[in-house]
Amino acid sequence: MSARERRELAALEKMPDSAIDTSDIPEVTDWSKAQVGRFYRPIKQPVTIRLDADVVAWFKATAPQYQTAVNKVLREHMERNAANDSSSQPKAKKKRG
Numbered sequence: 001m002s003a004r005e006r007r008e009l010a011a012l013e014k015m016p017d018s019a020i021d022t023s024d025i026p027e028v029t030d031w032s033k034a035q036v037g038r039f040y041r042p043i044k045q046p047v048t049i050r051l052d053a054d055v056v057a058w059f060k061a062t063a064p065q066y067q068t069a070v071n072k073v074l075r076e077h078m079e080r081n082a083a084n085d086s087s088s089q090p091k092a093k094k095k096r097g
Contacts (some may be wrong), residue, residue, distance in 0.1 A: 063069035
């Protein structure tokens with residue numbers, strides 16, 4: 001980013017929203033075709049997990065990207081249960097000193 005662009009952005013940042021002319025940008029009022037999570041890419045963490053052989057075989061047979069399918073099932077379970085149980089939120093690990 002050039003110095004000029006940084007100055008322009010800094011000036012815009014200082015302006016109140018009401019002072020910024022957005023007349024050339026149409027306001028979006030219909031969000032029916034919006035895609036939730038389209039640009040969201042959570043950080044992946046490699047893990048080793050022991051699963052029943054038949055469970056792994058079923059996922060491999062039914063989903064070309066079976067690890068993605070397993071992750072989706074686990075995420076759905078987590079989200080469904082997190083809504084019911086606030087204690088299910090992960091706790092921060094304490095550092096050992």
